[in-house]
Ligand SMILES: Nc1ncnc2c1ncn2[C@@H]1O[C@H](COP(=O)(O)OP(=O)(O)O)[C@@H](O)[C@H]1O
């Protein structure tokens with residue numbers, strides 16, 4: 001049944017503007033009708049539907065903005081993640097929201113108290129809509145805001161009890177690298193092999209075992225943070241979160257917020273702003289200082305491998321227009337050629 005068109009508008013909401021040849025194309029994979037939305041809102045006591053709009057921009061899930069007389073909500077239908085994986089992410093968001101970290105708070109069904117919902121046969125969640133928009137050309141002030149909130153989020157996550165590893169961590173890189181290697185030219189293949197060997201070596205070290213860890217976002221790129229002017233209004237898209245080292249999470253941020261995107265080169269003022277703000281809340285340990293550049297390399301490798309995998313082995317081409325893998329190859333080269341030291 002096609003959805004009624006009275007309230008439903010599907011229009012561009014956001015474009016990354018970063019790597020024009022590799023735009024994610026669209027995001028409404030499953031159509032939610034006005035009736036579906038009204039039924040759902042009733043089950044959650046979230047008010048009367050006044051607007052329903054499909055969101056373009058996501059590449060993994062179906063997202064809708066819902067307006068009601070009680071507020072603004074985001075409905076996500078999970079197209080890839082299983083109902084077994086989702087509780088870790090949803091309860092983590094709830095835990096962080098309750099601790100005062102600005103993240104979307106999953107809403108519960110009134111009768112059952114469940115936050116993992118089912119909509120149109122898919123696992124789903126409804127969260128509050130964060131105000132603001134992504135800051136795609138960040139200045140040091142934005143990097144400082146992210147550093148500060150990231151450290152607060154790490155500390156707040158310490159009391160979260162559910163466990164799920166970072167599913168895009170070292171075991172996944174070891175599994176996926178042999179799958180993408182045949183698609184690479186010799187110099188890239190050699191670099192990938194050698195970096196993976198280096199990261200396995202690092203992961204076996206005493207310094208690595210000493211790194212503090214806990215739940216991390218693991219994908220806190222500029223398009224997963226909202227700002228209202230220069231004020232950070234929230235972190236979202238926790239669907240790559242997992243238990244990993246806090247330093248890895250910080251390195252993911254430094255590699256996206258604090259580089260020159262044309263060349264992959266480190267931006268000193270941006271990085272200093274992020275690191276100073278992070279450390280004002282949680283100073284880095286000796287082991288973290290020692291492995292700082294190693295983790296910048298690990299974070300670059302992680303997204304190089306996942307982008308190569310998405311690019312050369314598309315899962316369902318209709319759902320995914322891959323990001324440019326060569327971007328993270330450049331970032332990794334920069335991190336190898338110009339190691340950053342916190343000594
Ligand atoms: N809680 C939220 N508040 C405001 N906007 C949101 C929220 N969640 C998602 N969005 C919007 O939806 C877009 C896609 O969401 P995202 O979680 O990144 O999807 P995907 O995981 O499919 O990439 C975001 O870029 C943002 O514009």
Ligand SMILES: N[C@@H](CCOP(=O)(O)O)C(=O)O
Nearest residue numbers: 058059060219221237303323
């Ligand atoms: N940030 C990752 C891709 C993850 O996609 P998202 O839209 O779910 O954040 C990358 O840039 O490779």
